[in-house]
Amino acid sequence: MKKSTLITNATLIDAPAGVAREGMNILVQDGRIASVSPALPVTPDDFRIDADGAYVCPGLIDGHVHLFLDAGSAPRASFLNTGDDAKLQIAARNAALAISAGITTVRDCGGPADLVFRFQKAVQYGDILGPRILAAGCPLTRPQGHCHFFGIEVTTPAEARRAVDSQVRSGAAFVKLIASGGGLTPGTRPSEADLALSIMREAVASAKANGVHISAHCHAVESIVRALDAGVDIIEHASFVRPHGPPKFDPEIAVRMKDQGVIVSPTAISGVRIAQTIRESGSQNGHDHDAVARLESRRRHTAKFLEFDVPILAGTDCGVASTPFNSIVDELLEYVNAGMSPASALRSATSDSARYLGQPLLGRLETNCFADLVFLSGNPLENLNYLRDPLLVFKEGEVVCDTRPAPMAIP
Numbered sequence: 028m029k030k031s032t033l034i035t036n037a038t039l040i041d042a043p044a045g046v047a048r049e050g051m052n053i054l055v056q057d058g059r060i061a062s063v064s065p066a067l068p069v070t071p072d073d074f075r076i077d078a079d080g081a082y083v084c085p086g087l088i089d090g091h092v093h094l095f096l097d098a099g100s101a102p103r104a105s106f107l108n109t110g111d112d113a114k115l116q117i118a119a120r121n122a123a124l125a126i127s128a129g130i131t132t133v134r135d136c137g138g139p140a141d142l143v144f145r146f147q148k149a150v151q152y153g154d155i156l157g158p159r160i161l162a163a164g165c166p167l168t169r170p171q172g173h174c175h176f177f178g179i180e181v182t183t184p185a186e187a188r189r190a191v192d193s194q195v196r197s198g199a200a201f202v203k204l205i206a207s208g209g210g211l212t213p214g215t216r217p218s219e220a221d222l223a224l225s226i227m228r229e230a231v232a233s234a235k236a237n238g239v240h241i242s243a244h245c246h247a248v249e250s251i252v253r254a255l256d257a258g259v260d261i262i263e264h265a266s267f268v269r270p271h272g273p274p275k276f277d278p279e280i281a282v283r284m285k286d287q288g289v290i291v292s293p294t295a296i297s298g299v300r301i302a303q304t305i306r307e308s309g310s311q312n313g314h315d316h317d318a319v320a321r322l323e324s325r326r327r328h329t330a331k332f333l334e335f336d337v338p339i340l341a342g343t344d345c346g347v348a349s350t351p352f353n354s355i356v357d358e359l360l361e362y363v364n365a366g367m368s369p370a371s372a373l374r375s376a377t378s379d380s381a382r383y384l385g386q387p388l389l390g391r392l393e394t395n396c397f398a399d400l401v402f403l404s405g406n407p408l409e410n411l412n413y414l415r416d417p418l419l420v421f422k423e424g425e426v427v428c429d430t431r432p433a434p435m436a437i438p
C-alpha cells in the first residue's frame with residue numbers, strides 16, 4: 028500500500044453540510060484522511076491523483092444487506108442447496124458488486140455466522156475485494172421462525188443471552204432479532220409477532236452489556252410494539268402488518284419511535300421490486316396478494332416516517348429476491364420520492380447512518396476519518412443518479428475500483 032496519496036482539484040461533497048466545495052485537496056495517509064484543504068500541503072513525495080474537478084463523496088453505507096443470499100428469484104432455496112464454497116463465492120460476487128457501486132461499508136443483517144465472520148476477516152485482511160462488514164452473524168429467531176435456516180433458535184431469555192454473548196464473542200458488531208414472521212420463510216406469518224417480550228428484553232440487556240446495538244426485523248404491528256417495549260435501537264422494515272386487512276401505518280407508534288430515538292431502516296426498494304415480480308407473475312392467490320400489499324406498503328410508510336421525523340437508516344435488504352448489491356441509489360431515490368432532499372438521502376447512507384451505527388470514522392470526509400472516497404462525474408446533491416457509476420472508489424486509502432477512461436494519475 029502506498030502510505031500517502033494526495034488528491035488534488037476535487038469538488039468535495041460535504042454530506043453533513045449538504046454542500047459541494049470546489050478546488051479541494053485531500054491528503055490520505057495510512058488509510059485515513061490526513062487533511063482536507065483548498066491549500067496544497069507540502070508533501071513532495073506523495074503519489075498524486077488529479078481529480079480534475081470530479082465530485083468526491085464519502086463511501087456509501089448500505090445499512091441492511093445479506094451477503095450470503097444471491098439476490099436471485101429464490102434466494103432461500105439457493106442458499107439451502109449450495110455448499111460452503113459456493114456460498115462464499117456468492118458473498119464474494121455480492122461484495123465486488125457493492126464496491127463497484129461505491130459502497131464501502133455494509134451492515135450484514137443475518138447469515139451463517141461461521142461463514143460470515145470468516146468472509147469478514149478475509150475482506151478485512153485484503154484477501155477478498157469488498158466493503159467493510161458490520162455483521163450480526165446469526166439472527167435470533169424462534170424455533171422454525173423466519174431465517175431459522177441461518178439463525179439461532181431461542182426459546183427462553185437465558186438462551187437469548189447466551190446467543191447474544193456467543194455472537195459478539197465471534198465478532199458481531201450488533202445483534203439482530205427476528206421479531207415477526209417473514210416472506211422468505213414458509214411456516215411463518217409476517218402478521219404474527221414471534222419472539223416473546225421477555226426474550227427480546229433479555230437480548231437488549233445483553234447487547235447493551237456487550238456494547239453493541241440491537242435491531243429487530245418487524246412486519247407485524249405487535250412485533251414493532253414489543254421491539255419498542257424491549258428498547259431496541261433499530262427497527263428493520265416496520266411494515267405495520269395487521270392480523271386482518273392491509274398494512275396500516277400507526278401514528279402513535281411512529282411518535283413512540285421518534286420519542287425513543289429509534290431508527291427505522293425501511294428497505295423500500297426490495298419491497299417494491301419483489302412486489303413487482305409477484306405482480307408480473309400474474310399470481311392471484313391470497314398469500315401473494317397479502318405479500319404485495321405488505322411489500323408495497325414500505326413505500327408509503329417511508330413517506331409517513333419522514334412526516335413523523337423518525338430517523339432513517341438507508342438499507343436495501345439486498346441479497347433478497349430482485350435486489351442486487353448495487354441497489355442503494357434506487358433506495359435513496361425512494362426516499363427522495365417520499366419527500367427527502369437529495370442531501371438528506373445521501374446523509375442517510377453516509378454521515379447519518381455512521382452516527383446511528385456508532386461509527387465515528389465513517390460517512391464523512393474529515394480529518395482522521397477512514398479514506399473511503401467515491402469519485403463521481405456529477406454532483407449527487409443535485410441528482411443522486413450520479414452515484415450510479417463511480418469513476419474511482421477508495422476504501423481505507425486504497426483504490427478498490429477504477430473505471431476512468433484515461434488515467435489521471437501523475438507519477
Ligand SMILES: [Zn+2]
Nearest residue numbers: 091093136344
Ligand atoms: Zn433482511
